[in-house]
Amino acid sequence: MIRGRFRVLLAVFACVVTLGGCAAIPAESQPEAIPRERLGQPTQEVPEPTPDLDPLSVVREFVRASAQPTNDHAAARAYLSGNTRREWKPDQSLAIIEDEFGTVYGPGTQQSPDADERLVMLRGNFVGRLGSDSAFIPSDEPVQVPVRLRLQADGQWRIVDPPDSLLVTYSDFNDSYFRVPVYFFAPDSSALVPDLRYVVARPQSGLPARVMDLLLAGPSNGLSGAVRNPLGESATLESNVTGANDGALVVPLTGVEEQSLQDKELIAAQVVRSLQYVTTSRIRLLSDGTALVPGHIDWRPSEVPAYEAQASPSSELPGLMAVEGVLRSLGTGAPIDGPAGDGAYKVESAAQSITGDQLAVVERVGPAVRLRVGDYGAEDRIVDLPGLTMTRPSWRPATSSGGKSGELWTVVDGSNVVRVLRGPDGRWLPQSVNASEVLAVGPITGLRLSRDGSRVAMIAGGHVVVASVVRAPDGSSVTLRAPRILQAGELHSVVDVDWISQDTLIVATASDSIPVARVPVDGLRLDQFNSSNLTPPMRAITAAPGRPIVVADASGLWTASDVGDVWRPHPHTRPEAKPFYPG
Template identity: 75%
Template sequence: MRRRRLRALLAGLTAVLTVSGCAAIPSESQPQAIPRENLGQPTQEIPEPARGLDPLSVVREFVRASAQPTSDYAASRAYLAANAREEWQPDQGLTIIEDEFSTVYAPDDDESTDSDEQLVTVRGTNVGRLGADSAFIPSDEPVGVPVRLRMQPDGQWRIVDAPGTILITESDFTDSYFRVPVYFFAPDSTAIVPDLRYVVARPQSGLPARVMDLLLSGPSNGLAGAVRNPLADATLDSNVTGANDGALLVPLTGVDGESLQEKQLMVAQVVRSLQTVTTSRIRLLSDGTSLVPGQHDWLPSEVPAYEALSSPKSELPGLMTVDSRIRSLGSGAPIAGPAGAGAYEVESAAQSITGGQLAVVESAGPRRVALRVGDYGRDNPVVDLPAQTLTRPSWRPPTSAGSQSNELWTVADGERVVRVSRAPDGRWTPQAVNATDLLAVGRISGLRLSRDGSRVAVIAGGQLVVASVVRSADSASVTLRSPRILQPGTLADVVDVDWLSQDTLIVATNSDSMPVARVSVDGLRLDGYSSANLTPPMQAITAAPGRPIVAADSTGLWTANDVGDVWRPHSHTLAGAEPFYPG
């Protein structure tokens, strides 16, 4: 995205932070949480900094002012010397740091001999970075940013060499930026895929235009190549505005020649992407006329539920493996067929999203396992995939309603990511997935393909990693790209993971203080579940849209619906059971 596009996104936040000075000039300012008083109050002008600030306080207030992107960060530029105000060109992203940070003078060896010059370092803990594409990228790299100041002729300290990036605290970022899922589609189906992005929150009236700008710019770098964008050739004919009758007018151009089906997908993209920032009816036009003939305005309730392909059917209660057999989570009874009757020594299993297919990993002798794939309730053939270990299989969604899945994934021996595809003759054959970047993180002990098929969540070296699934045009080759470790400084010893929704993960860990946690797919948000009633170590966990979470600890199965819930015993709990929903 060009710099002028980012400036357009950032223009419009009319807010000011009250700044305050310090009475003394300490050698170090102690870490402290940054208060958020007065954020979002409108102002007509940017006030000059308080007089008499020492260099440490100037740098600290400079960081605080970065919460105000108004007029190309005019509030931050107020702390720069006159020449630096004109020359400062920070990059197009934001570096987000924890609220507690410090400003310290440089060591004597690095200090200037000029008494009118000071070198100050901003020290803090990195949370991540907001890229030029407005997507969050997690990081735990230490922050040590040098800032050079000089005494000005009026006796005030001002910054003469500012950081090359905008520094902003996590709380200020949360207050100043609004999270928006922008929607695209799976490459070979109508499964809709959310792409989490962040836009300047104020003024609220400009949010729809900022979201449309993101949508038309395409998927974030992390999802590039993993999703399809029906709006790829679309642009805005004029500004996004409110019509006199209360509708929100979105005038597109460049899409008139597209098919009706493609236009309906465009409607879903726009309406779903805008639903978090407006309650107005969306009036979608193409070169001045209705994008879809016969319907001018749209509400979210009028858009088809494109999540249906990626959501398990309500009549499928889920399954569990226990004592080498598969049982129903709904009744506790063994399932029909050899997998429930004990004909296989089941280690793990996965049921397809539609419920009609089953993949089973069975023990096949000392240090050897086998993968069986086929119809649910039948005797399933063994796939030619020699391995000592296989992770629990994960099904790709079907490409259309009423069809079956043609692909599932597993990891062999912790280092070979494999997709098993159904050939035209019905046989299931393994194919290697290019996972070079992902394997650099560590040995893989778990993998869950997202139920829309666009991402994988992986446990690598005990850490939680998300990567995008990029397929060649004919799907002959598949590569895992842009792997990102989520909450790298917090989440460790991850035991199991599942997709709670298309943009949210649930994990079980070996942490006594946070045995179960919910994590946004970009890693910015982490919420720990109650540990009440759970008895470590955790064994497994499963989740799905609209379903209670089921966790397995050392005593059996427990369920919860939300973060604040106390875990309740599952109605069919069994010691050693490992639960799984379809997918």
Template identity: 75%
Template sequence: MIRRRYRALLATFAAALTVAGCAAVPTETQPKAVPQERVAPQTQEIPEPASGLDPLSVVREFVRASVQPTNDHAASRAYLSPAGRKQWRPDQTVTVIQDEFGTVYAPDKDQPQNETERVVTLRGAQVGRLGQDSSFIPSDEPVSEPVRVKLQRDGQWRIVDPPDSIMITETDFGEAYFRVPVYFFGPDSTALVPDLRYVVARPQSGLPARVVDLLLAGPSNALTGAVRNPLDSASLESNVTGTNDGALVVPLSGVAEQSQQDKKLMAAQMVRSLQHVTTSRIRLLSDGTALVSGQSEWRPSDLPAYEAVSSPNSELPGLMTVGGLVRSLGSGAPIDGPVGAGAVDVRSAAQSINGQQLAIVENTRGGVRLRVGDYGTEGQVVDYPAKNMTRPTWLPPTSNGGKSGELWTVVDGEQVVRVQQAPNGQWIPQRVNASELAAVGAITGLRLSRDGTRVAMIVGGQLVVASVVRAPDGTSVSLRAPRILKGDQLDSVVDVDWINQDTLIVASSSERIPVARVPVDGLGLDQFNSSNLTPPMRAITAAPGRPIVVADASGLWTANDVGAVWRPHPQTLPAAEPFYPG
């Protein structure tokens, strides 16, 4: 019932399944991610289909042939009738389906009376689709596509009514497309934000040009309004090219009037995005001269540490709540101050990214209340009565060394609340517009990404990701483009955290998948080794460069990666719930 309500209320939601497959898309018809192609068209010879295929096999081989995108899907067109080969114009949608798909004859009532024509139904489970912005959109909608096949004069069955979009299985999608994060900035900070996109993988020599096209096209639809794009006015003066001395030249125009600081941010966007597809030096030009005065060529090592504002300091060991107290994950001892001494009955807590602040959900006689303040103090009581609140989560500070001015929680399972610090120092609650989640289910967990542009939520036991869109005047905030990730596999999630800015770690009460890692777009799931764990899981925490810590029925366990055996945490305590800053 929950899943039906999701579909009815959120058309963009989707639950992605583990799948694989057989098809690809040509540069001519792929999403606008790659309008810029720097290489001559491929002209490999396309073999004719095997002789004597029955209608079911023709449709099946048509899908399998889609893995070859060359010459405007010539391999797939070979399975069409002569007229169909000329007329077929697949749209820009690439539908990703499971490896296991079927071709069956449609019911007799749907079959043509002419025995030289048959209708074959292509059936499978959809994993998702590649949007026109080259981002992956998860979906669990079933595939049931009627395909009309006709016997030709030469005695061969051929398709006369092909699908409107390219069908590709997940395995072949992974081979035909390359996932690359392109980078933008947090709206109020210098935190670089990855936006996962997909470009045609071959020819490899064209990857840098395709990535530049993606970056200049702006953020994906899901992140529009949630990130800042210094390259918004930029375009290419000419092609992206390599030089004889091994540099990659990116000739920009339209940015000459921008400030030196903004040009440095543009350089960071370009270099960080291109580092995934080239090891060349990046020569950034603006109207023929160096984009940034005094430096024309860049490597990733030339960039400032933009991640510092969104990454916990390595000297902060993390904390845990247990028995109403906040303790150190490093030593196991109660922290200094009232919340470590028992003056406050702590239900849950969150430490700010730089460690300077602490937010606490405190048990009271009538329910709970929120306290916010500097680390080591009991904090200021926030006036927002509630029966329940999710563990708080902090927005990053606007600069290195500064304090955060905002944190979030969910009140009574339905009210997403952000708490801001006013100029007079008071912490003031304000509702977040979460109307796209209305009536879907109780929100039992929420974690802001450490760059502040996304939220990961537990809604009705499922993992949901949405973008955080702020009004230009800062007066209101909305959750936008919510999507279910891996809904058919993760239906009993109890906790979630961000391993990094584009990857989540989840703990569930399921014995089948107690701990899993999921990319933020939902394409893929890595299940952790469950050895030593005692379901159900209760809590989990993660952070860049940190061991994952999970709380199960017996205590705390830690592991560094998928496949590693969980080891007892040195400071394990029954009923402890761990958390890293953020």
């Protein structure tokens, strides 16, 4: 039933589930930027398959061996017949399937009359695929792949017609690949944006080179157009990424000498933050043999400016909650100053800007709602945006440090995604966003911009959908691109979503089985929170970097900091409260 509801959107992702797909991954286990690094490395010996396997077992073991990409997938080739072993050229798309899969003989009508040939059907469910950009794209489509085998002269069954694409199980993928955030920047601010990618995990010594290869190739397809890449298209490595005698990791860039000092500092942040997950060494950043940033040759993550601060609310802002038409502080429980706190508005939902000095309020007026926007604590201006329903607003970060935000988003009547812009005269003007691909999933009942402004998380058709925010060069229009449905089979009846970090979401549902969950922005995994003390259904949830999660259930507000924590009553809990942090 779920799959039927997503048929339109999944057509956009046809290459996700087509085994002749449009994506590729490195065919080698060591996709370093400089091939010379492989010279002198011993060739890994590939054992022959266990003797006398039946056709069903051969196919199963072939799938298990496909997770080992060394030597042009030699481990998987060992299960192919002699000619096929030499000629097989998989299209290099990596399809990830659930651990539980079946191999059964194909129907008799499809079997060869030759007793030495067998057709085996591989059945299961997709988890997703790894694209040519090494980014994961989720899918929940069924798997049904025909594999033909033939009995060889030595009495062993071998595959003569293998799949066009490599298939690996979820567990084997996690064992063989390492997730790393590769960093770019928000298009018109200095907020760093993580781009989740996956590299071959072994040998570990090659991880820095593999990460640099991804960084130099630019953002993933899903983030293309939504982020800025100071490295540009001309940047390359002059030679290998290597370790120096003094323990530093040398990254010898070329093609960036013409960049401004400001962009070189941003490049340093990109490289150092991207490599911090795969090395503890100092990063020696060179440009054509000299320091990339004059006077600063060796870098550690602690020496990179806190670019993330622009996308994180201050710890001095405790958050707010909407309670019976009034806004109250999550820190004290008291009503806030101004009309939003004294009952002048009938507040249905609201959003505080990341810097805390602006407020957007959805106000109930009879059967309809209206949006008010203004300074925190002051009377807010009414926006000309009529509607019967309106999602809780979400603020875009300011484009300059210390400045005010000039944009917020909401969804009117489930189908009109709107960004509201501050005009030169101070008025707030609505402009529709092209969200056609997301609306193909279903009505949108929730929306949260990431606090760096490059992505948006939405509740569409009861499911979590993440898309990139692509702005026209002149800022005249915005399109939501590359939507991904996250954990479609597990996360349904979603009631609220928020960003716990720039690459991770927290989700509240009306489901008794998974009331609260954490999911990365690519949807590869799902972590379920302890449900002790919670009374389903959940009503709302909020999260922010370094803050406890606050969830509203049928009885009130509860807090927790991590997946295994037991939920504790919020000190200012109220039965009807809907909490929210700035953003």
